[in-house]
Amino acid sequence: MLETRNLDKSFGAVHVTRNVSLKLERGERRVILGPNGAGKTTLFNQLVGELTPDSGSVHLAGEDVTALPVAKRARRGLSRSYQKNTLFDGLTVEENLGLAAAVHTGNATQLWSDSLAKPEVREIVDEVAEQVNLMPYIHAKVSEISYGVRRQLEVGVALATRPLVLLMDEPTSGVGPEMSKGFHDLLNNLPRDLTMLIIEHDMGLAFDVADTITVLNYGEVVFDGLPEAARGSKLLKDIYLGSWEDA
Amino acid sequence: MFRHTALRYAVLVLLASAALFQAFTAEYFGLEILTEILILAMLVLALDIVAGFGGMVSLCHGALMGMGAYAYAILSTTAGIAPPVAMAGAVALTGAIAWAIGAICSRSHGIYFIMATLAFGQMAYSYVFEAPIFGGDDGLGGISRLDLSFVGIDLNDSRSFALFCLASLGAIYGASVLILRSGLGRSLTGVMHNEQRMRALGLTVWRVKADVFGLSGMIAGLAGVLAAQHIMYISPGLLSWTVSGEALVVVILGGLGTLVGPLVGAAAFVVLKHELSAVTTYWHLVVGALLIAVVMSRANGIFGWIEARWGARIDRRLTDATRKPEAKEVLGDA
Ligand SMILES: Nc1ncnc2c1ncn2[C@@H]1O[C@H](COP(=O)(O)OP(=O)(O)OP(=O)(O)O)[C@@H](O)[C@H]1O
Numbered sequence A: 001m002l003e004t005r006n007l008d009k010s011f012g013a014v015h016v017t018r019n020v021s022l023k024l025e026r027g028e029r030r031v032i033l034g035p036n037g038a039g040k041t042t043l044f045n046q047l048v049g050e051l052t053p054d055s056g057s058v059h060l061a062g063e064d065v066t067a068l069p070v071a072k073r074a075r076r077g078l079s080r081s082y083q084k085n086t087l088f089d090g091l092t093v094e095e096n097l098g099l100a101a102a103v104h105t106g107n108a109t110q111l112w113s114d115s116l117a118k119p120e121v122r123e124i125v126d127e128v129a130e131q132v133n134l135m136p137y138i139h140a141k142v143s144e145i146s147y148g149v150r151r152q153l154e155v156g157v158a159l160a161t162r163p164l165v166l167l168m169d170e171p172t173s174g175v176g177p178e179m180s181k182g183f184h185d186l187l188n189n190l191p192r193d194l195t196m197l198i199i200e201h202d203m204g205l206a207f208d209v210a211d212t213i214t215v216l217n218y219g220e221v222v223f224d225g226l227p228e229a230a231r232g233s234k235l236l237k238d239i240y241l242g243s244w245e246d247a
Numbered sequence B: 001m002f003r004h005t006a007l008r009y010a011v012l013v014l015l016a017s018a019a020l021f022q023a024f025t026a027e028y029f030g031l032e033i034l035t036e037i038l039i040l041a042m043l044v045l046a047l048d049i050v051a052g053f054g055g056m057v058s059l060c061h062g063a064l065m066g067m068g069a070y071a072y073a074i075l076s077t078t079a080g081i082a083p084p085v086a087m088a089g090a091v092a093l094t095g096a097i098a099w100a101i102g103a104i105c106s107r108s109h110g111i112y113f114i115m116a117t118l119a120f121g122q123m124a125y126s127y128v129f130e131a132p133i134f135g136g137d138d139g140l141g142g143i144s145r146l147d148l149s150f151v152g153i154d155l156n157d158s159r160s161f162a163l164f165c166l167a168s169l170g171a172i173y174g175a176s177v178l179i180l181r182s183g184l185g186r187s188l189t190g191v192m193h194n195e196q197r198m199r200a201l202g203l204t205v206w207r208v209k210a211d212v213f214g215l216s217g218m219i220a221g222l223a224g225v226l227a228a229q230h231i232m233y234i235s236p237g238l239l240s241w242t243v244s245g246e247a248l249v250v251v252i253l254g255g256l257g258t259l260v261g262p263l264v265g266a267a268a269f270v271v272l273k274h275e276l277s278a279v280t281t282y283w284h285l286v287v288g289a290l291l292i293a294v295v296m297s298r299a300n301g302i303f304g305w306i307e308a309r310w311g312a313r314i315d316r317r318l319t320d321a322t323r324k325p326e327a328k329e330v331l332g333d334a
């Protein structure tokens, strides 16, 4: 469903993505682990087109999308959430979800009708609000909800484009362990055919949702396999204990 | 996204009543001032749509208005096309040019956007100034007003023309609200808040900006057509960047992104201009000081300041007390 081939990227002398090849099958839930600065976010940026790789290619549902701009990739079913909340602050939860759903349903450029009043938009808004537990806050403004709920909305907005592949950049970053756990239950309840690539800092939590695990270190894939294998990996323990145990 | 509040409705009713009162009771000079206000109000509505709701601070709206005026003058006078068709043609042409400007400038932001629109405006100004068909410095005269005699209205009468401008402004205000509340308007708000995210959601951002800029250009064009019909004579000065600057001052003085504020601003600006210029030739100093005071106070213009200070209280008093209170506290677990 989503594939990269020999992706490579440097910022000046800093080599942040080294020959990364990944392959996600339809419905696969893959977790990307790696210490700070390993190049996880930079990889996401190249997947969605916010950054251009120096070499290599990105394929979505069998099509080479490396040359496509961000919006076109998104319309082909690639959606992401950000490590740092990227929400529409003055708007309500419902309006935030509605903006995304409007783009998906082709209502975002309509002049003759209010997108949020369209049944197809409402349907997505309600469904996503249900999926990421936002129903109690649906009419609240972003400024009125807590940080943890905003993290849910961050993923909700990405989900409201009804993607084929959902990329989530540390969806639980900055929220307490209890809420993180809830968040992972929520991810587990998403439709099984949705392909997910999740950057996660916490290894324990990662095992909650992962079908497969990729570990990045200094921009390089140092592990690619099943969670059980990752758990026993000596290499992983070294990286893990070395730098991000206490994060 | 634009919302009407009780306060905004109240101010609209107040403005409309004052305009109607003036239109029916004033003599020639008062009617001229009223018409001037109504045309400026239309221009600043156009500007507020792009600047206040899309973050596109334009310094070419004066030029767009001028284009509308010149297009109407040429089409109706030189080309001899019937005024209603010439009006539609002028509005469509201005809209098309504005769409192109919006499309080209859509990638730039902030100061660069301002400069790019200024450059387009200045290009239009110098073209109109130099090209022989536009009459150069002398401008164009003998422009006729719309003929509504078939419904018994003589627009050559100042009172009728002022009422016609008021009706047009009302219609344009309604259209502006509809634009801002449409799917396109919502997307525009999304783009202003967070362009990168809208793109990541799959929106073709430049199209949204160009479409809205085009619609705004049509409104500015209509203001130009009315200005041409009002004075019945036009000169290149209409396209000068100072007209755009003045419109921006009015939008900021009134309250960016409130629609109602710029209407208040337009009325205040024109009245102030006429009252002060009768007393002193240095009236610009007073407007300048006022602008500085407003900007320094960090309020969103005069109307924005009223909204921030008394809006909630006035809304509460004006709306039904049974309406359920809004959630104010932070929701959700920390
Ligand atoms: N635009 C940029 N220009 C220069 N260097 C950059 C840029 N973006 C990222 N980097 C560098 O690339 C490296 C990888 O950054 P990236 O944000 O991808 O790491 P990460 O794995 O997401 O880390 P974290 O866990 O902290 O989010 C870092 O050294 C970072 O400083």
Ligand SMILES: [Mg+2]
Binding pocket: A040, A041, A042, A083, A169
């Ligand atoms: Mg990161």
